[in-house]
Structure formats: structure tokens, C-alpha cells
Amino acid sequence: MACQNCKSGQDRLSKLCRIIEKNDNDPSKLIPILHEVQREFRYLPEDVLAYIATALKLPPAKVYGVASFYSHFALEPKGKYVVHICDGTACHVKGSMNIYDALCEKLNVSEEKSTTEDMQFTVETVSCIGACGMAPVISINGKVYGQVTAEKAVEIIDELSAQEVANV
Amino acid sequence: MSKQMLNLERIQKDYKTALKKCKRRIVVCAGTACVANGSLEVFEALKKAVRAKGLKVDVKLEKHDDVDCLFSRSGCRGFCQVGPLVTVEPSDTHYVKVKPEDADEIVEKTIMADEYVERLLYVDPVTGEKCSRTADIPFYKRQDRYVLGNCGRLDAEDINQYIADGGYTAARMAYTELEPKQICDMVEKAGLRGRGGGGFSTGRKWNLTLPQKSDKKYIICNGDEGDPGAFMDRSLMEGNPHRVLEGMMIAARAIGADEGYIYVRAEYPLAVERVQKAVDDAEKLGILGEDVFGSGVNLKLFVMEGAGAFVCGEETALIASIEGRRGMPMPKPPFPAECGLWGKPTCINNVETLATVPLILRDGVDKFLAYGTESSPGTKTFALTGHVANTGLIEVPFGVTVREIVYDIGGGVTDDAGNILEDGFKAVQVGGPSGGCLTKDHLDLGMDFDSLRSIGAMVGSGGLVVMNKNTCMVQIAHFFMKFTQNESCGKCVPCREGTKQMLKLLEDIIEGRGTMETIELLERIASAVGKGSLCGLGKTAPNPVLTTLRFFRDEYIAHVEDKRCPAGQCKALAMPEILEDKCIGCGLCSRKCPVNAITGEKKQPHSIDPDVCIKCGVCAEVCKFNAVIGV
Numbered sequence A: 001m002a003c004q005n006c007k008s009g010q011d012r013l014s015k016l017c018r019i020i021e022k023n024d025n026d027p028s029k030l031i032p033i034l035h036e037v038q039r040e041f042r043y044l045p046e047d048v049l050a051y052i053a054t055a056l057k058l059p060p061a062k063v064y065g066v067a068s069f070y071s072h073f074a075l076e077p078k079g080k081y082v083v084h085i086c087d088g089t090a091c092h093v094k095g096s097m098n099i100y101d102a103l104c105e106k107l108n109v110s111e112e113k114s115t116t117e118d119m120q121f122t123v124e125t126v127s128c129i130g131a132c133g134m135a136p137v138i139s140i141n142g143k144v145y146g147q148v149t150a151e152k153a154v155e156i157i158d159e160l161s162a163q164e165v166a167n168v
Numbered sequence B: 001m002s003k004q005m006l007n008l009e010r011i012q013k014d015y016k017t018a019l020k021k022c023k024r025r026i027v028v029c030a031g032t033a034c035v036a037n038g039s040l041e042v043f044e045a046l047k048k049a050v051r052a053k054g055l056k057v058d059v060k061l062e063k064h065d066d067v068d069c070l071f072s073r074s075g076c077r078g079f080c081q082v083g084p085l086v087t088v089e090p091s092d093t094h095y096v097k098v099k100p101e102d103a104d105e106i107v108e109k110t111i112m113a114d115e116y117v118e119r120l121l122y123v124d125p126v127t128g129e130k131c132s133r134t135a136d137i138p139f140y141k142r143q144d145r146y147v148l149g150n151c152g153r154l155d156a157e158d159i160n161q162y163i164a165d166g167g168y169t170a171a172r173m174a175y176t177e178l179e180p181k182q183i184c185d186m187v188e189k190a191g192l193r194g195r196g197g198g199g200f201s202t203g204r205k206w207n208l209t210l211p212q213k214s215d216k217k218y219i220i221c222n223g224d225e226g227d228p229g230a231f232m233d234r235s236l237m238e239g240n241p242h243r244v245l246e247g248m249m250i251a252a253r254a255i256g257a258d259e260g261y262i263y264v265r266a267e268y269p270l271a272v273e274r275v276q277k278a279v280d281d282a283e284k285l286g287i288l289g290e291d292v293f294g295s296g297v298n299l300k301l302f303v304m305e306g307a308g309a310f311v312c313g314e315e316t317a318l319i320a321s322i323e324g325r326r327g328m329p330m331p332k333p334p335f336p337a338e339c340g341l342w343g344k345p346t347c348i349n350n351v352e353t354l355a356t357v358p359l360i361l362r363d364g365v366d367k368f369l370a371y372g373t374e375s376s377p378g379t380k381t382f383a384l385t386g387h388v389a390n391t392g393l394i395e396v397p398f399g400v401t402v403r404e405i406v407y408d409i410g411g412g413v414t415d416d417a418g419n420i421l422e423d424g425f426k427a428v429q430v431g432g433p434s435g436g437c438l439t440k441d442h443l444d445l446g447m448d449f450d451s452l453r454s455i456g457a458m459v460g461s462g463g464l465v466v467m468n469k470n471t472c473m474v475q476i477a478h479f480f481m482k483f484t485q486n487e488s489c490g491k492c493v494p495c496r497e498g499t500k501q502m503l504k505l506l507e508d509i510i511e512g513r514g515t516m517e518t519i520e521l522l523e524r525i526a527s528a529v530g531k532g533s534l535c536g537l538g539k540t541a542p543n544p545v546l547t548t549l550r551f552f553r554d555e556y557i558a559h560v561e562d563k564r565c566p567a568g569q570c571k572a573l574a575m576p577e578i579l580e581d582k583c584i585g586c587g588l589c590s591r592k593c594p595v596n597a598i599t600g601e602k603k604q605p606h607s608i609d610p611d612v613c614i615k616c617g618v619c620a621e622v623c624k625f626n627a628v629i630g631v
């Protein structure tokens, strides 16, 4: 329905405006703005970046340059569940890559294509979550799981998938 | 509240009076690791269990009524491995691995009857003894928790608790009794060296920033902690954020700054939240803001969330990031002290450095100098991880030996499954991607800035990764190289291209394509990268490679000359072998081998033909007697 689209488009815009206004249209607050926008849209769509550039009176290349420099900012949409496998020193020594490999195989994703077709899961490595005492560690949408094994990680994914099916 | 009326003693007294009326305090660890293990559920279950007994419960002491039980959520206590941790005061009863189901029993026994719940006590794996109090646990016994002191005891979100403990009196002293120059001198005299890695004298840095003439100066707290395997700054920000703020207030006064930023990495949402709450609460109470302690000086602090770039821990890159640019380092000079944030004089200090400062003012220079060594006074927090029985956050005076850390505090080296491995020690990697490896020969080396530098390692931010004899040092070098190569901002060629080449060469060695020339070339590039790079990232990137080459050269040579990985970790070089004394000749391996490389009579030890074997590892996997090794 066209109307629906139009409405949601406006919602998007007004949310964006609110975030930029809250940060006083201040170009030096670009990073906090990108953070908030990403929290809202879960990634940074191209048109949104262009809009931010216009609003802050910055060249679009600069906004894109900043967004692409920092690993926290996503320029592609991510899955509903973002699985971060810690590959910091402590976790690496305790076998984090086995977990990564197991999940990649399980979800049929890879370093190049980290999100599943159905947009449910994104699997990525990160360098240290800061819970090294419980290495190896993974986090799913911010929830931290410690002393994970490859089998346990697969189980967690199975549970989440089952929940998704139940919710439909 | 007006600033003149802000009376720390009054808050202190009120809180203590209220605390006296409260019979017991239950502290549940709410650090990241314990929360992950369900400590918040334990917290709720305990509250419910206490209420069910008809007792009066409070989570924030504000009223002066009698309270039976005060509940606090603390930050990390360092011993995350056995979390969730629960302590009951005043008896200091210390429970480990607590589950929500344990709540009723804890309340019944410990709260109502002052008894222990035996099964929740920590058992010393060496002596088999149960430790009822925190102080009895060997992991804590050999530490000196000075800076971390209240981390894990205080409710990080309750400013009154911090003040009741003597908090913000050092800041008040800095603003009302001392001149900026005096503070700088005091900190310089204490010999405090920056804990962010470089170990530069903090007092000297402040003394350089103070005389800069400018209408505006900035103080920045570096909470980026990009070092993988390190989480001490996180623990401080989460466990005692007010101490960090107090340190910033003192630093701001010392250099004449009236505005500051706390830059926290994005991966630490709880730290961001707690530091922000601490700033808000301090402002509300009138500690931060205008006319600090009636001194006529203002101080405004902002919290800024990083966005996941290791290089942003570097000072000039950090400044660029706060200004809303890509976090790329700039050549120094000019130093931030002269021309920093928005071109103004700026002082950047690490979280732990700043958290130490209030202690120097509070306890005096002499007490600080009593800790540590002559050239590295004070204590240092380390993140002890890897193949060691007790992992976690520790704090020791500088000068403590590697042996004491690994064996006395860490409880010894373990195998991959976590069992104590006698004689299993191989190395300790210290200082992360900028640091180096310590070997058996360094077990009695005192850990301090200068001793570590003398052997090519670095205190760095304080990551300590213990590695057992099954660890391949070439792979460890490769791991750190991959990290720096990933994180290089790409601004300068030696770092951008050099790290890439070094990584490739290490890959060649691991995958069996290396020759002696590979090692030579690796060394040559390493030295070029170290010399030619602009910032500390590139300058120190070769350290893990160079120290492993220096101390474990044999292992590199075994990889390139004998095509053998002494630790048996490198897949490409693996050569399975059947142990005669273990093989019972069941023949399972030979049946599963895809290329028929295994031969042998039934009930006789089998053997593998190395020329046929494709190193798939199936034989080792299927053997029920662990007779196949080397894949």
C-alpha cells in the first residue's frame, strides 16, 4: 500500500531529524549521531547517510568516510540476531575459531557473506568483549555467553531459531 | 543544592548512620561476566527470598529506618571464572557459582543464622580446603588490590556509597587546598607512570600542559581499551566510575582544564551507562559543573562512545574521533599538550592512571611510593588469561615476578581442558599486540616498565596471556600480526603494507612454504615497520614477532627446515604418528583412512606411511585409545 510506505517514510525522516536536532546539528557530533541512527535503523542506509550529510552541511564523502572507517558502523543490513564471536587473545587461545567455524557451517555463512539469506543471523568476529575471564565468549545482540563450546553455540542458535518458528 | 552547602562529611555521616541500622549487606557481582552467568537473576531471587522471610530490604540507603538487609550490585571482583559471586557482610562470607535456586538456603542459613552454605564456598584446588571469606582465597591472598580496592564492594551506581567511603575528598582537596602546580608536583614526585601502555610520567605530562597559555584546555580519559584480552579499564569504569571521575577532576584542576571527555569503547555498553550515570549523579549533587567546591572553577564532563577502531586509542587519533573525523593519527609534535582537541592544549590519560590519582592525594606520596619498585612505583592491574587455573583481573605491586603471578595467583598452568599441567609452562604474552613474550627464563623477572622494555616486551595495557607447551609460538605471532594488520588505519605505507607482508610470511611458515630466507625477510620487514611507521600501532606491531623470533627461534626453524610444528598445532605440518605402546591394533584407523595410508597386523601396533598420508586427521579422531598423535 502506497500510503503505508509514505507514512513509514515520514516516520523515518522525523526520527532522523530528531536525532540530528538533539545533537544541535553539530558536525563534530557526527559519531554520536551515527550511533543513534544505527540504534534506530540497525544499520546506516545510504540515503540516511546522504541526509545526515546535508543536514550537517558536510560533504557526503566525509560522512561515508567516517561511517566506513569504524567497524561498529554497518553499511549493510544485519540479521535479526547479531552473533559476535570474540577472537581476542584469551578467547583465541581457548579455541574461539572452532566456534566461529562451527557457526559458519551451521548457518551457511562466511567472512564474505556474514548474514543468512533469511536475515535472521549475522555472524562476525570481534576483538575482545572484555569478559576474558570466561573465555571463549560470544555475544548475541549484546547478551554475553561465557565458556562456550562449538556444540553449545550451535545449541544456542538452534534455540533461537526454534523461538523464531514458534513466534511466527 | 548550592555548592557552598555541599558537605561531603554530612553525606558520609548520613550514609554511615543509615548503614549502622542495617544488619547485613548482600553484594552480588554485576560485572559483565557474572551478569552473563545469571547474577541478576540471583540478585532478584535473593531479594525475594529475604522478603519472603518478612525482612525489610533496601537497595539504596536513603531513609533512616531500620533495614534488615541492604542489597548492592557491585562491579567485577576479578574472579569472574567462578561467578556469579555473592558476598554477605559483615562476615565477608564469599559464595561462588551461585544460582537463583540457592537463594533460599543462603537467606535461611547465612542471613538468619550466620552459618555457611558449605557447598557454595570456594574450594582451593591445591589443598582441597574450603575458603569461607574472600581473604582466604589464594587468588586474592597474594594480590594488593589498591586501585581496584572497592571494585566489587561498592555499588557502582550509588554516589553516596562512594562518598561514604571517603570519595571526592581528594578532589575537594585539589580544588580548595592545593594549587595546580602543587598537584602536578605531587603526582610527579609519586612517580606515577601512565597505565595506558607507554609508561610516561603522569606528573611530568601535567606539568607540561599546565603552563600552556590558552583560553581553553581539555582533559580526556582514554577508555578505549582496544587491546584484545584486556579488561581492567572496563572493570574500573563499571565497578568504580566515580573514582575515575574524581581522578579526572583532579587532573583537570592540575592542568587548568574546564571541559573533558571520557572516551569509552562501543563494545562496553555497561561501562558507557555507568560512567554516564556517575557524571549525571555528580552533576546533580553539585560536585561537577559550575564553581566546583566553591573554587570558582567550572568543569563539564562528556561521555563519548567510540565506534570500534583500535587505533583510536592513540592520542591524536582519539582527538580526531572526538572531533567527528576518521580516527587517524597525526605526526607528533605538536603534542596534544600544546595543540590537542580543537587546537587547544589537551591532556590524555588512561582510565587506570586517573583512578590512581585520588589515592595519591588521599593517602600521600609516601604510601604510593611504598608500593612497587623504584622506577615503577605503585600497583598494576593485569588481565590474567589463557592456560592458567585462575583467570581474571588481578592487581599486584610492580616488581612481582612472573612466577608469583602464574603460580601463586594464577594457580598454575593448565592443559587445554583446564586441568593442571605439571611442567606445562611455555610462555606469557604480555602487553598484547604491542608487547612480547616472556619465557621460562623470565619466570623470576620482576614485572615493571623498565625490566619488560629491556627484553623487548611492554607492560602495555596489562594483558597477560599464559600459554602452555601445546601452544605454537608462530601461530601466536600470526594472531597478533593479523590483529594489527586488520587495525592499521592505512595512513602510512610501512604499517599498511609491511604488516600485510609480515602476515603473509608468517602464513608461509605456518603452512609449510617457509625457508630460512622467509625468517630473514620477516625480520628485515619487522625492523622497517618499527622504524618507519608514524604511530605507536605500527611502531610496536613487530614486537610479538621479534620477541618470539628471539626466544623461540628454534620453533621457527623447526617449521621451515624440518617442516615440523613442535607444538603439533600447525595443520599443514602435521604428521600423524601411531604410538606403539598405546595402539592395540584394533584396525579402526586403517579402515577409516581415506587413502589407505595405515597398515598393520591385527592386534599389533599399526603404522602410517608418511608419503601416502594426506593429514586429514580422521585416524586420530576415530582412535579410542588416543594412540594417534600429531594431527
Ligand SMILES: Cc1cc2nc3c(=O)[nH]c(=O)nc-3n(C[C@H](O)[C@H](O)[C@H](O)COP(=O)(O)O)c2cc1C
Pocket: B193, B194, B195, B196, B197, B198, B199, B200, B202, B222, B223, B224, B225, B226, B227, B310, B311, B312, B313, B314, B315, B348, B349, B350, B351, B353, B354, B461, B535, B536, B537
Ligand atoms: C594504537 C594505540 C592504541 C592505544 N590504545 C590505548 C587504549 O586503548 N587505552 C589507553 O589508555 N591508551 C592507549 N594507547 C596509549 C595512548 O595513546 C596514550 O599514550 C595514553 O592514553 C596516555 O595515558 P597515560 O599516560 O595515562 O598512559 C594507545 C596507543 C596506541 C599507539
Ligand code: SF4
Pocket: B311, B328, B329, B487, B488, B489, B490, B491, B492, B493, B495, B496, B533, B534, B535, B536, B537, B538, B539
Ligand atoms: S602506524 Fe599504522 S596505524 Fe599508525 S598511522 Fe601509520 S598506518 Fe595508521
Ligand code: SF4
Pocket: B576, B589, B592, B593, B594, B595, B596, B597, B598, B608, B612, B613, B614, B615, B616, B617, B618, B619, B620, B631
Ligand atoms: S591422517 Fe588421514 S590420511 Fe593420514 S593416516 Fe590418518 S586417516 Fe590416513
Ligand code: FES
Pocket: A086, A087, A088, A089, A090, A091, A092, A127, A128, A129, A130, A131, A132, A133, A135, A136, A137, B228, B229, B230
Ligand atoms: S579475549 Fe574474548 S572476551 Fe576478551
Ligand code: FES
Pocket: A133, B029, B030, B031, B032, B033, B034, B035, B075, B076, B077, B078, B079, B080, B081, B083, B084, B085
Ligand atoms: S564479573 Fe563478577 S567477578 Fe568479574
